[in-house]
Amino acid sequence: MRRRSKSRFNIPTKYLLIALTVICIVAMYVSFALNLSGGPLNTVAGVVFGPMQRGINSAGTWMSDKASNFKQLNDVMAENEELRAQVEQLTEELDAIKLDEYELNNLRELLELDKQYSDYDKTAAYVIGKDAGNWFENFIIDKGTNDGIEVDMNVIAGSGLVGIVYDVGPNYAKVRSIIDDSSQVYGMVLNTSDNCVVSGSLQSMNRDQVIGFSDLKDTDQKVHVGDAVVTSNVSSKYMEGILIGYVSTITEDSNHLTKSGTITPTVDFEHLQQVLVIMEKKETGE
Amino acid sequence: MRRKISVALMIVICFFLQTTLFKSLSFSSISPNLLIIVTASFGFMRGQKEGMFIGFFSGLLVDAFFANVFGFYALLYMYVGWVNGFFKKHFFPDDIALPMLLISGSDFFYNITIYFFRFLFRSRFSFGFYLLHIIIPELVYTLLISILLYFVILKINQKLEEIEKRSAGKFGS
Numbered sequence: 001m002r003r004r005s006k007s008r009f010n011i012p013t014k015y016l017l018i019a020l021t022v023i024c025i026v027a028m029y030v031s032f033a034l035n036l037s038g039g040p041l042n043t044v045a046g047v048v049f050g051p052m053q054r055g056i057n058s059a060g061t062w063m064s065d066k067a068s069n070f071k072q073l074n075d076v077m078a079e080n081e082e083l084r085a086q087v088e089q090l091t092e093e094l095d096a097i098k099l100d101e102y103e104l105n106n107l108r109e110l111l112e113l114d115k116q117y118s119d120y121d122k123t124a125a126y127v128i129g130k131d132a133g134n135w136f137e138n139f140i141i142d143k144g145t146n147d148g149i150e151v152d153m154n155v156i157a158g159s160g161l162v163g164i165v166y167d168v169g170p171n172y173a174k175v176r177s178i179i180d181d182s183s184q185v186y187g188m189v190l191n192t193s194d195n196c197v198v199s200g201s202l203q204s205m206n207r208d209q210v211i212g213f214s215d216l217k218d219t220d221q222k223v224h225v226g227d228a229v230v231t232s233n234v235s236s237k238y239m240e241g242i243l244i245g246y247v248s249t250i251t252e253d254s255n256h257l258t259k260s261g262t263i264t265p266t267v268d269f270e271h272l273q274q275v276l277v278i279m280e281k282k283e284t285g286e
Numbered sequence: 287m288r289r290k291i292s293v294a295l296m297i298v299i300c301f302f303l304q305t306t307l308f309k310s311l312s313f314s315s316i317s318p319n320l321l322i323i324v325t326a327s328f329g330f331m332r333g334q335k336e337g338m339f340i341g342f343f344s345g346l347l348v349d350a351f352f353a354n355v356f357g358f359y360a361l362l363y364m365y366v367g368w369v370n371g372f373f374k375k376h377f378f379p380d381d382i383a384l385p386m387l388l389i390s391g392s393d394f395f396y397n398i399t400i401y402f403f404r405f406l407f408r409s410r411f412s413f414g415f416y417l418l419h420i421i422i423p424e425l426v427y428t429l430l431i432s433i434l435l436y437f438v439i440l441k442i443n444q445k446l447e448e449i450e451k452r453s454a455g456k457f458g459s
Contacts, residue, residue: 013334013335013338013368013371016335016338017334017338017364017368020338020342020360020361020364021361021364023357024357024358024360024361024364025357025361026357027356027357027360028355028356028357028358028361030356031353031355031356031357032355128306129302129305129306129309129351130305130306130309131305131352132301132304132305132319132321132348132351132352132359133319133348133352133397133400134315134316134317134420134423134424135397135400135401135404135405135420136352136404138352140305140351166354174351174352181405181408181410182354182408202405202410202416202420203410203412203415203416203419206314206315206419206420207415207419270315
């Protein structure tokens with residue numbers, strides 16, 4: 001026994017497998033029970049992240065902007081980020097001004113909401129990685145606690161809701177998008193102010209590029225295809241009045257009390273590159 | 287040591303490619319699973335123990351970035367690597383059929399498990415849809431990529447074994 005030096009000491013694979021299995025299950029239980037994911041590994045992950053950022057910024061943009069000039073790309077990148085945020089803001093303002101011309105009541109309402117979320121303080125961030133599998137629609141952005149990002153901050157792109165930050169590291173944050181199969185958002189049909197639950201679905205997203213909504217109480221039959229759905233004021237995590245999408249189909253449930261159907265999201269999730277994080281969290285009075 | 291570094295590097299590179307480049311190369315939002323290729327290949331090339339560890343660390347990486355429940359992917363990849371290790375005695379470098387079969391089997395098992403634990407438990411019952419639209423397309427795409435990636439892994443492994451044999455000859459006996 002003594003002759004066995006330390007380097008030759010081998011634990012049988014069986015026991016290692018059992019040990020690691022136990023570790024994993026304990027980790028799963030702990031993260032499930034305490035609702036933390038990653039934990040100390042977040043910092044480690046942040047360090048590993050340097051190459052990934054560079055990887056996606058060169059490889060990813062190379063894929064999509066093949067035609068553009070490579071040499072100028074890096075110089076323009078920083079400027080681009082700034083300008084895009086500005087364009088975003090200006091477009092929103094332009095929209096607001098356009099809407100002002102109309103006298104219609106519900107459009108005035110829309111204008112108010114639009115104003116409301118152009119008032120939010122926002123930070124632009126790049127999408128630098130997407131979920132490793134094909135089952136979930138989570139992605140990573142290149143801003144983290146160093147830039148003031150916190151868990152439960154809302155993420156938007158252009159004019160619509162993208163998702164919510166569910167975990168954050170020093171220089172990156174994880175975002176769960178609203179089309180993810182496990183995502184649920186309280187929505188509100190804009191012109192009737194009726195609440196509904198908007199839930200992401202892999203199946204309907206994959207088939208028709210839509211997400212589902214349910215529990216819509218529409219006793220007056222006023223909700224029609226094409227109506228805008230925004231985040232509801234009763235939602236505990238999402239800021240009020242962010243556009244989710246437009247109703248594409250609507251059917252009455254078998255209980256004759258509620259309706260359900262599908263919504264076409266306004267955001268193009270397939271080609272998502274830049275997003276805006278709203279730097280405020282909803283005050284829920286907890 | 288050299289082996290550990292090169293394998294770690296390979297896992298990290300494949301992870302980055304999988305989450306970035308191949309996401310922009312996806313067909314109808316399906317992208318291949320490179321980590322399963324790495325895990326399975328090392329499993330049947332090097333045996334249970336190495337397959338297990340490589341799977342464990344691959345899964346850990348996925349967990350660190352994308353998991354809601356930490357440890358799930360580590361567990362899953364670990365068992366994929368471990369099970370592939372059983373086929374080491376049937377593995378010959380010239381034979382391509384067995385590796386391809388094992389890689390597709392692993393990918394299939396991986397996705398079925400995810401469906402079972404993460405979707406079926408949330409009462410998403412239309413298995414046929416998920417099979418046709420997620421599992422099978424991913425399997426095909428992964429297999430396509432593995433034809434390339436497998437040979438890279440095979441070559442790297444052979445190179446490593448060669449170096450190990452040489453240095454073992456120098457110091458040993």
